[in-house]
Amino acid sequence: xxxxxxxxxxxxxxxxxxxxxxxxxxxxxxxxxxxxxxxxxxxxxxxxxxxxxxxxxxxxxxxxxxxxxxxxxxxxxxxxxxxxxxxxxxxxxxxxxxxxx
Amino acid sequence: xxxxxxxxxxxxxxxxxxxxxxxxxxxxxxxxxxxxxxxxxxxxxxxxxxxxxxxxxxxxxxxxxxxxxxxxxxxxxxxxxxxxxxxxxxxxxxxxxxxxxxxxxxxxxxxxxxxxxxxxxxxxxxxxxxxxxxxxxxxxxxxxxxxxxxxxxxxxxxxxxxxxxxxxxxxxxxxxxxxxxxxxxxxxxxxxxxxxxxxxxxxxxxxxxxxxxxxxxxxxxxxxxxxxxxxxxxxxxxxxxxxxxxxxxxxxxxxxxxxxxxxxxxxxxxxxxxxxxxxxxxxxxxxxxxxxxxxxxxxxxxxxxxxxxxxxxxxxxxxxxxxxxxxxxxxxxxxxxxxxxxxxxxxxxxxxxxxxxxxxxxxxxxxxxxxxxxxxxxxxxxxxxxxxxxxxxxxxxxxxxxxxxxxxxxxxxxxxxxxxxxxxxxxxxxxxxxxxxxxxxxxxxxxxxxxxxxxxxxxxxxxxxxxxxxxxxxxxxxxxxxxxxxxxxxxxxxxxxxxxxxxxxxxxxxxxxxxxxxxxxxxxxxxxxxxxxxxxxxxxxxxxxxxxxxxxxxxxxxxxxxxxxxxxxxxxxxxxxxxxxxxxxxxxxxxxxxxxxxxxxxxxxxxxxxxxxxxxxxxxxxxxxxxxxxxxxxxxxxxxxxxxxxxxxxxxxxxxxxxxxxxxxxxxxxxxxxxxxxxxxxxxxxxxxxxxxxxxxxxxxxxxxxxxxxxxxxxxxxxxxxxxxxxxxxxxxxxxxxxxxxxxxxxxxxxxxxxxxxxxxxxxxxxxxxxxxxxxxxxxxxxxxxxxxxxxxxxxxxxxxxx
Numbered sequence: 001x002x003x004x005x006x007x008x009x010x011x012x013x014x015x016x017x018x019x020x021x022x023x024x025x026x027x028x029x030x031x032x033x034x035x036x037x038x039x040x041x042x043x044x045x046x047x048x049x050x051x052x053x054x055x056x057x058x059x060x061x062x063x064x065x066x067x068x069x070x071x072x073x074x075x076x077x078x079x080x081x082x083x084x085x086x087x088x089x090x091x092x093x094x095x096x097x098x099x100x101x
Numbered sequence: 102x103x104x105x106x107x108x109x110x111x112x113x114x115x116x117x118x119x120x121x122x123x124x125x126x127x128x129x130x131x132x133x134x135x136x137x138x139x140x141x142x143x144x145x146x147x148x149x150x151x152x153x154x155x156x157x158x159x160x161x162x163x164x165x166x167x168x169x170x171x172x173x174x175x176x177x178x179x180x181x182x183x184x185x186x187x188x189x190x191x192x193x194x195x196x197x198x199x200x201x202x203x204x205x206x207x208x209x210x211x212x213x214x215x216x217x218x219x220x221x222x223x224x225x226x227x228x229x230x231x232x233x234x235x236x237x238x239x240x241x242x243x244x245x246x247x248x249x250x251x252x253x254x255x256x257x258x259x260x261x262x263x264x265x266x267x268x269x270x271x272x273x274x275x276x277x278x279x280x281x282x283x284x285x286x287x288x289x290x291x292x293x294x295x296x297x298x299x300x301x302x303x304x305x306x307x308x309x310x311x312x313x314x315x316x317x318x319x320x321x322x323x324x325x326x327x328x329x330x331x332x333x334x335x336x337x338x339x340x341x342x343x344x345x346x347x348x349x350x351x352x353x354x355x356x357x358x359x360x361x362x363x364x365x366x367x368x369x370x371x372x373x374x375x376x377x378x379x380x381x382x383x384x385x386x387x388x389x390x391x392x393x394x395x396x397x398x399x400x401x402x403x404x405x406x407x408x409x410x411x412x413x414x415x416x417x418x419x420x421x422x423x424x425x426x427x428x429x430x431x432x433x434x435x436x437x438x439x440x441x442x443x444x445x446x447x448x449x450x451x452x453x454x455x456x457x458x459x460x461x462x463x464x465x466x467x468x469x470x471x472x473x474x475x476x477x478x479x480x481x482x483x484x485x486x487x488x489x490x491x492x493x494x495x496x497x498x499x500x501x502x503x504x505x506x507x508x509x510x511x512x513x514x515x516x517x518x519x520x521x522x523x524x525x526x527x528x529x530x531x532x533x534x535x536x537x538x539x540x541x542x543x544x545x546x547x548x549x550x551x552x553x554x555x556x557x558x559x560x561x562x563x564x565x566x567x568x569x570x571x572x573x574x575x576x577x578x579x580x581x582x583x584x585x586x587x588x589x590x591x592x593x594x595x596x597x598x599x600x601x602x603x604x605x606x607x608x609x610x611x612x613x614x615x616x617x618x619x620x621x622x623x624x625x626x627x628x629x630x631x632x633x634x635x636x637x638x639x640x641x642x643x644x645x646x647x648x649x650x651x652x653x654x655x656x657x658x659x660x661x662x663x664x665x666x667x668x669x670x671x672x673x674x675x676x677x678x679x680x681x682x683x684x685x686x687x688x689x690x691x692x693x694x695x696x697x698x699x700x701x702x703x704x705x706x707x708x709x710x711x712x713x714x715x716x717x718x719x720x721x722x723x724x725x726x727x728x729x730x731x732x733x734x735x736x737x738x739x740x741x742x743x744x745x746x747x748x749x750x751x752x753x754x755x756x757x758x759x760x761x762x763x764x765x766x767x768x769x770x771x772x773x774x775x776x777x778x779x780x781x782x783x784x785x786x787x788x789x790x791x792x793x794x795x796x797x798x799x800x801x802x803x804x805x806x807x808x809x810x811x812x813x814x815x816x817x818x819x820x821x822x823x824x825x826x827x828x829x830x831x832x833x834x835x836x837x838x839x840x841x842x843x844x845x846x847x848x849x850x851x852x853x854x855x856x857x858x859x860x861x862x863x864x865x866x867x868x869x870x871x872x873x874x875x876x877x878x879x880x881x882x883x884x885x886x887x888x889x890x891x892x893x894x895x896x897x898x899x900x901x902x903x904x
Contacts, residue, residue, distance in 0.1 A: 019881065019885050022877075022878065022881045023878045023881045023882045023885065024878070025878075026878070031877070031878075093877060093878075094876065097875060099875070
């Protein structure tokens with residue numbers, strides 16, 4: 001097993017953990033954390049490919065974008081969570097079914 | 102001479118078109134403005150009066166330009182009338198002919214020389230007509246309408262002394278009648294005219310707004326049509342105005358349209374005339390096919406070549422018909438055989454030319470109410486009396502005789518014999534019916550038919566001048582008598598039955614006197630041994646003399662002389678019967694007599710104007726001015742017959758004796774009443790009934806034509822109803838059936854397919870609905886599981902490929 005596989009393996013574990021977290025948590029913050037894990041797992045892959053393949057800086061640039069996006073997303077998502085809490089006295093995402101047809 | 106032709110045509114065109122402008126103004130102005138005033142009448146009188154002046158001026162100009170050749174050369178010609186044919190043959194030698202004339206009458210010496218010179222100078226393009234050397238007939242084109250291939254349709258004029266004479270006669274009589282009608286129709290000047298002959302369902306009389314202006318506009322239109330007919334220079338134009346005259350008479354006869362009898366009479370007149378016009382159209386078609394032109398006179402075609410007219414084609418220069426086997430050779434302007442483009446001679450089969458002549462005469466039979474189409478004219482008395490005077494004595498019925506005269510050169514001997522016999526039958530039948538008629542206007546109507554028969558007979562036996570002479574004289578005295586009867590009817594408050602009159606001369610002296618003038622004129626009375634004679638004597642004498650000459654040459658046609666001679670007596674009898682019945686004797690109906698009054702001066706005036714014309718227009722007889730004017734236009738035809746002097750004297754005496762006998766009989770029966778006419782009526786009740794029923798012509802036609810056409814009509818209706826309608830209904834039902842099937846196909850299959858697509862889509866969507874939970878964790882699960890399965894598939898495939 002070469003060095004890249006190790007990175008990819010860790011990235012895959014992070015990704016799967018994130019997905020499992022997203023699918024199992026009913027807590028809005030928990031889901032948000034799962035998203036972060038998925039993003040970071042993907043980020044790790046970008047950086048690893050940037051390091052071990054001829055892609056060059058591109059992977060790192062994309063990773064930077066993802067970090068910035070994740071930060072923005074977290075800010076928006078936390079604001080939504082706060083409002084959600086104000087309206088429902090909970091952050092259980094299953095309770096947000098007012099728009100369901 | 103060309104200038105004269107132009108002047109004449111302009112003057113006559115003014116006379117012709119003025120009534121039409123009058124009509125346009127009257128019909129609109131009257132409707133919108135002059136319903137209650139006499140303006141329309143004044144316009145109408147003005148138009149026709151100016152027309153009369155124009156005609157007279159035209160005549161004077163024509164006379165001056167031709168040095169009154171009409172009154173000079175003619176006398177000589179008729180002294181040598183027996184030599185006429187010879188004279189016609191030697192037409193080329195004008196000079197010689199005129200020298201001959203010069204010898205004939207003493208005071209004509211210098212004139213004859215003058216004419217001889219003119220004969221050489223004047224280019225006589227109308228050489229076909231045996232007339233003096235000076236050009237007296239003018240033809241030309243007024244307006245070119247259209248050209249269809251070789252067929253030129255144009256408005257032409259043909260002016261000769263006959264045209265001028267007719268113009269003066271028509272316009273003068275029409276003017277008098279218009280003036281008379283101002284008085285006669287004055288009770289129409291109201292918003293609420295009460296028609297005493299129409300009863301409404303509530304027992305009252307029908308009321309309607311007065312139609313004074315409409316009467317005069319129709320009269321103007323009528324004058325326009327008649328004058329157009331007389332002026333026409335081609336037979337097609339004649340036909341057009343012929344029909345216009347027909348429609349005007351239809352409008353005027355049906356003037357009191359609310360009366361059932363009037364509208365029926367109008368229809369009858371129109372339909373019976375259609376029968377004649379059918380023949381006319383056939384004649385026109387034959388002429389066009391064979392001759393290729395409608396014009397009477399020679400004309401210049403659009404290439405500037407002079408082309409022969411109809412008369413020239415048939416009669417050539419000398420009046421002879423050239424026959425080639427069974428065909429008649431058509432001639433060109435020089436009298437040589439006419440050739441077509443390929444160089445072969447143009448001919449027309451003899452029988453076809455006879456058929457064309459008979460066809461045109463058929464039109465004349467309808468219009469002039471000759472046997473067997475005479476039945477419409479008595480019914481036409483339903484119109485107002487001035488209409489009867491204008492339409493049914495002087496103009497419309499005269500149109501038929503005029504055409505027969507104008508078209509004389511085209512008639513072959515067979516046709517002329519037919520004309521003579523038709524006239525002969527007509528004059529006798531109508532005269533006998535007139536003897537028993539009691540309606541004052543109907544007596545006049547039958548006498549009109551009878552006199553028209555005389556004219557046709559005259560033309561038929563070859564007395565061209567005699568026939569048209571009688572046309573003019575008859576027009577004067579018959580319109581006079583019709584106006585008198587109108588005056589009587591007006592005075593007696595629309596009473597027309599003579600048995601209710603009697604003794605009226607005390608009440609209406611002017612009418613009685615003028616009527617007497619007319620009666621003497623039509624009866625043909627004269628004082629033997631002197632030259633004092635009324636116009637009817639001269640013209641009837643001319644006809645009878647020609648007939649006698651004809652019979653002298655062809656003894657087998659003896660009836661053509663006997664019948665008119667006997668009828669001359671009958672004519673005198675029934676006309677004096679009418680006068681004695683109406684004006685003499687004792688009043689028979691006190692009510693009518695008390696209410697009766699002389700007509701106002703506007704009505705008596707025209708009577709007094711017409712009376713001298715009726716009495717003396719033919720003064721001088723066949724040496725007089727009127728006859729000379731007409732005879733100048735006599736066509737060059739070998740069929741023309743002139744009575745010799747001896748025959749003339751004999752015929753004149755016979756006719757006079759017959760007329761005097763008739764008059765005496767009438768005087769003894771109705772003036773003196775030595776025998777009560779009622780007794781005679783009883784003695785011959787069978788004959789009387791037969792005559793009262795008008796020889797049962799109406800019944801005969803009813804059985805022969807009207808009822809069969811009803812049966813045919815019913816059959817047609819049946820065929821329509823049970824075959825055509827059934828067929829159409831079947832078609833419709835099939836259509837409905839087909840569309841019903843179509844509808845099912847549409848609704849079941851087309852709509853079904855479209856709906857199926859929609860329904861399937863809808864149900865798929867509905868079934869996919871369960872996956873759309875809105876649960877985010879579930880979605881993530883789907884994605885993850887989906888990706889996993891994709892990977893699994895990918896691996897499975899890649900292994901399968903590798904393996």
